[in-house]
Amino acid sequence: MTTSTYTVTGMTCGHCVSAVREEVGRIPGVESVDVDLTSGRVVVESAAPLTDSDVLAAVDEAGYEAVPA
């Protein structure tokens, strides 16, 4: 299991959290996505290491911006 952490900006409510969780959760191999609204911290667990670009693209698809933390 690999754990990757990102900081996402722009989330303002629970709907935003759900949108990020859903898009990141669609990445093949992702097993869990934990999103903290207040800090913007997103912790992703996956069976194999993810590429940052896949995660950043998924967050972008949800409508937000992420950087590796």
Add this chain to the structure above:
Amino acid sequence: MTTSTYTVTGMTCGHCVSAVREEVGRIPGVESVDVDLTSGRVVVESAAPLTDSDVLAAVDEAGYEAVPA
């Protein structure tokens, strides 16, 4: 056509706007729902007059609070 206006508090993003629009739009007789995120102003057009309680209940269902404007 009847136009009713409400002020909704607590909306922070486009997802919130969509949630309010969707719930209020489900009230029988509602023909359009216009939601302004910045002001919280919600304008509802309906074939017949709505009861405030139906609209306030729909906004509550979406997770926000409304008062007649």
